Amino acid sequence: MLQCVADLDARQHHMRQYPCRPLRTTSARSRVGHETVDLGGNWVPLQTYGDGALFGERHGTRSPRVLALHGWGRDRSDFALSLSGLDAISLDLPGFGASPVPDSAWGAAQYSAALGPVLSEFANPPVVVGHSFGGRVATVLASDAPEMVGGLVLVGVPLLHRDDRAKTKPSTVYRIVKRLHACGLISDARLEQEKRKRGSADYRAATGVMRDILVRAIAESYEEELMKVACQVQLVWGARDDEVPVSVAERAHNLLTDASLDVVADVGHDVPLEAPERIRAAIDGLL
Numbered sequence: 066m067l068q069c070v071a072d073l074d075a076r077q078h079h080m081r082q083y084p085c086r087p088l089r090t091t092s093a094r095s096r097v098g099h100e101t102v103d104l105g106g107n108w109v110p111l112q113t114y115g116d117g118a119l120f121g122e123r124h125g126t127r128s129p130r131v132l133a134l135h136g137w138g139r140d141r142s143d144f145a146l147s148l149s150g151l152d153a154i155s156l157d158l159p160g161f162g163a164s165p166v167p168d169s170a171w172g173a174a175q176y177s178a179a180l181g182p183v184l185s186e187f188a189n190p191p192v193v194v195g196h197s198f199g200g201r202v203a204t205v206l207a208s209d210a211p212e213m214v215g216g217l218v219l220v221g222v223p224l225l226h227r228d229d230r231a232k233t234k235p236s237t238v239y240r241i242v243k244r245l246h247a248c249g250l251i252s253d254a255r256l257e258q259e260k261r262k263r264g265s266a267d268y269r270a271a272t273g274v275m276r277d278i279l280v281r282a283i284a285e286s287y288e289e290e291l292m293k294v295a296c297q298v299q300l301v302w303g304a305r306d307d308e309v310p311v312s313v314a315e316r317a318h319n320l321l322t323d324a325s326l327d328v329v330a331d332v333g334h335d336v337p338l339e340a341p342e343r344i345r346a347a348i349d350g351l352l
Contacts, residue, residue, distance in 0.1 A: 125152030134199030146341035170277035216351035303332035
């Protein structure tokens with residue numbers, strides 16, 4: 066079987082196509098195969114799960130004990146330093162890195178359900194690490210399938226809506242443009258231009274179903290899921306995180322049964338890149 070893979074450069078938001086290479090099925094139980102992708106001249110071995118629905122990178126040589134889920138617009142490579150020396154799997158979530166885009170606007174619950182073929186690779190419930198968007202998925206997984214998660218490390222995750230951002234109605238101009246577009250009087254390009262004026266950088270970079278997924282994710286909040294999480298949780302947050310401030314972590318901490326909060330001074334939202342050692346310490350504390 067041939068499998069073409071595409072790797073999303075999250076920093077530049079360009080798609081790069083890689084050569085087709087034969088996949089070798091190694092496990093009927095979880096439909097795992099092997100693939101390599103060329104990342105700037107370096108061939109990186111990846112594994113496929115669920116007939117190519119997910120791609121991931123294995124760390125270590127023994128049975129994995131940690132599962133890492135990256136943030137929006139990122140990929141598995143963010144956890145390279147945090148997972149160094151560990152037996153782990155770092156995934157490209159659907160729509161990012163080498164993993165194909167979902168066929169509809171998934172929420173965190175659908176992303177969580179898609180992890181089934183990967184979770185079957187673990188002899189025991191893993192420590193699941195989630196940064197930002199990946200933490201949404203990890204939280205829902207721990208809530209809906211507590212028997213599958215041995216512990217959680219949540220890093221800069223928008224678990225709850227921010228108190229300091231009141232909901233605002235769309236501007237009059239945007240509502241007029243949207244109505245005229247619905248009537249066929251304004252082009253798709255003109256509507257897109259208006260959307261891009263008002264959207265975040267992530268929104269502007271996303272297209273098609275990935276933009277729909279982003280909009281759905283932003284609307285989600287996880288109060289009920291947090292209260293259902295039974296495993297131990299380590300919250301790791303950048304003190305200078307402007308995207309998901311520490312106040313969100315503090316509120317989430319109060320909803321969790323067994324949790325601790327580590328606030329990292331002089332670090333922003335990208336903790337996996339700015340302070341990977343703090344994530345590693347949280348992982349080690351749960352293993």
